[in-house]
Each structure stands twice: as structure tokens, then as C-alpha cells.
Amino acid sequence: MSANTSNLYDTDYGLWLASQIDSLKSHQWDDLDIDNLIEELEGLNRSNEHALESYLVVILTHLLKWEYQPEARSRSWQGSILNGRKRIARLFKQQPSLKPRVAELVPEAYTDATEIATLETGLPADVFPTECSYSADQILDFRFLPGDEELPY
Incomplete structure (x- = not known):
């Protein structure tokens, strides 16, 4: 995961979410922001x-x-x-x-x-x-x- 992806979570949630969806769809597991994804799923x-x-x-x-x-x-x-x-x-x-x-x-x-x-x-x-x-x-x-x-x- 890049530092930009993690920063997006705090600065532009919508863009962060779109990037996570794209990473999941394209099976780019290394690009996933796992900690924040877990937090979001628990929150849901x-x-x-x-x-x-x-x-x-x-x-x-x-x-x-x-x-x-x-x-x-x-x-x-x-x-x-x-x-x-x-x-x-x-x-x-x-x-x-x-x-x-x-x-x-x-x-x-x-x-x-x-x-x-x-x-x-x-x-x-x-x-x-x-x-x-x-x-x-x-x-x-x-x-x-x-x-x-x-x-x-």
C-alpha cells in the first residue's frame, strides 16, 4: 500500500473508497489499505x-x-x-x-x-x-x- 492511499483516507474519503474498490476489482492486494478497510467494515x-x-x-x-x-x-x-x-x-x-x-x-x-x-x-x-x-x-x-x-x- 502506498502512503498516498493511506493519506487519502483522511483527506478524501470518496477517492480513497474508489481506489480501494478498484484495487479489489483488479486483485491488487498490495494496494489495499487493510487497517482502514477493517475499520470501515466494523463500522458498517x-x-x-x-x-x-x-x-x-x-x-x-x-x-x-x-x-x-x-x-x-x-x-x-x-x-x-x-x-x-x-x-x-x-x-x-x-x-x-x-x-x-x-x-x-x-x-x-x-x-x-x-x-x-x-x-x-x-x-x-x-x-x-x-x-x-x-x-x-x-x-x-x-x-x-x-x-x-x-x-x-
Whole structure:
């Protein structure tokens, strides 16, 4: 690898990326910036996990609001739940190995969701259970809503 390739990573990411792609396509292994490639690949994996957790927070927030503030239920909440579930389904299509991470990410996502739901509803924090009462399957189920209702899709 040349010093210019490594410097490109810090000075022109797009050009660095193009050069790495060209090197890979042409099997020029000595031109690869291995350390930075590893860092980028690890970052890509982390960003997908962060996206998954973010969608879980949104879904859980709206499920909590749906369950504990029934008088304010709205199609907007349903839309947010559906959008989060669709985004997660797309993530799983691209990276099925993320599926087992849901159960691991739910506790922290739930903590964030209860804080947001408390803020958005004005309800006291102790209204919400300290641990998530929804299973991973329920959280991802396109039809699930707490209570007797189901989403119409």
C-alpha cells in the first residue's frame, strides 16, 4: 500500500473508497489499505446494529404510548410502528445475522423508550413496567398491538 492511499483516507474519503474498490476489482492486494478497510467494515456492522436499536426504540415508544395512553391513540402512532417494523424487516433481509440481536438490544431500547414515552405522554415514569413486557416476536409482528386490537396489515 502506498502512503498516498493511506493519506487519502483522511483527506478524501470518496477517492480513497474508489481506489480501494478498484484495487479489489483488479486483485491488487498490495494496494489495499487493510487497517482502514477493517475499520470501515466494523463500522458498517455497528451502524446496522445502531439502526436496529433505533427502530426498536421507536416501535417500543409507540407501543407503550398505545397501551398506556389509549385516549390519545392515533394513526400516526400506527404509522410509526409499521415504519419501524418495515425498516427492521429490510435490515434482516440484508443481514439475517442481526435477528438474534433483537433480544439482546430490547432491554436498553426499552429503557430509552420508557424515557421518551414518559416525556411525550406526560405520564409518571412509574406507570411503565421496569422491564419490557413485549416479546421480540410481538415487537416485530406487523399486526401486534397491546390489548385486543391488531393493526390492519
